[in-house]
Amino acid sequence: MSVSFTKMHGLGNDFIILDGRDRPLSLSTALISRLCNRRTGVGCDQLVTLSAPTQDGADVLVRFFNPDGSESGACGNASRCVAALLGGNPTLQTQSGLLPTSQEDGLISVLMGTPRLDWQSIPLAHECDTAHLPLHDGAACSMGNPHLTLFRSIEDAASMGPELELDPLFPDRGNVGFAEILSPTHILLRVWERGAGLTLACGSGACAAVVNAVRRGLVERTCRVTMECGSLAITWQDDDSVLMIGPAQTVFTGTLDKDWLEDGQTPTP
Numbered sequence: 462m463s464v465s466f467t468k469m470h471g472l473g474n475d476f477i478i479l480d481g482r483d484r485p486l487s488l489s490t491a492l493i494s495r496l497c498n499r500r501t502g503v504g505c506d507q508l509v510t511l512s513a514p515t516q517d518g519a520d521v522l523v524r525f526f527n528p529d530g531s532e533s534g535a536c537g538n539a540s541r542c543v544a545a546l547l548g549g550n551p552t553l554q555t556q557s558g559l560l561p562t563s564q565e566d567g568l569i570s571v572l573m574g575t576p577r578l579d580w581q582s583i584p585l586a587h588e589c590d591t592a593h594l595p596l597h598d599g600a601a602c603s604m605g606n607p608h609l610t611l612f613r614s615i616e617d618a619a620s621m622g623p624e625l626e627l628d629p630l631f632p633d634r635g636n637v638g639f640a641e642i643l644s645p646t647h648i649l650l651r652v653w654e655r656g657a658g659l660t661l662a663c664g665s666g667a668c669a670a671v672v673n674a675v676r677r678g679l680v681e682r683t684c685r686v687t688m689e690c691g692s693l694a695i696t697w698q699d700d701d702s703v704l705m706i707g708p709a710q711t712v713f714t715g716t717l718d719k720d721w722l723e724d725g726q727t728p729t730p
């Protein structure tokens with residue numbers, strides 16, 4: 462059986478997209494890790510699966526997996542890529558709810574839902590003020606996945622990210638954003654992602670950075686977030702939902718080699 466895939470990226474955050482809408486996919490954690498491997502597999506920051514929706518109003522069911530095989534409830538950049546791949550204005554069914562999308566002038570908009578700010582929903586290990594954490598004076602929220610935002614140099618991401626991802630305050634681990642406030646409408650961001658490490662961009666992390674910076678009175682509700690390869694426009698709207706606008710690009714399509722698929726022995730360093 463041949464399995465085809467699409468390789469896409471949003472601001473350098475890259476994805477393998479497997480379309481299982483017509484034919485169910487069976488993916489073990491080991492196979493996900495092998496596919497995500499940049500040397501012995503295809504390589505990506507997240508693997509994304511599409512399948513038939515199970516909810517009224519949804520056009521497609523989308524799931525996101527990290528290279529370590531763990532599943533994430535949300536992925537902003539991949540959501541834009543899926544919308545671009547399907548075309549039109551598909552509504553995505555995700556673990557964090559139904560996400561409406563639209564497209565204009567080559568940019569994709571995704572309504573990312575409502576941020577969760579209470580400690581139980583993020584989740585945190587114990588009760589605390591989520592706008593002022595006892596952890597490097599950071600702030601936390603969930604965009605369907607847990608985010609810690611620290612207001613400090615983006616240069617600290619590589620050195621501090623690995624330990625903070627595993628901090629006991631975040632029982633499900635955390636994505637860790639390092640945010641420099643450039644102006645009241647502009648944030649510079651680098652994200653150490655849970656289960657993936659340093660990435661070139663993180664859409665849900667950009668949403669979380671704006672939400673957390675607004676809560677701290679550092680930026681306005683509409684804010685540009687610049688990462689390594691470009692910017693996202695984020696608005697924490699008056700109805701409490703977060704709108705994300707940015708690019709998405711197809712790189713190539715391919716077919717997985719049958720022998721590679723059957724060879725469970727391929728090393729996965």
Ligand SMILES: N[C@H](CCC[C@H](N)C(=O)O)C(=O)O
Pocket residue numbers: 474506507527532533534535536537538539606607636654655656657660662663664665666
């Ligand atoms: N790159 C994604 C986030 C992946 C999050 C994942 N690393 C997790 O929550 O485990 C984004 O654009 O939002």
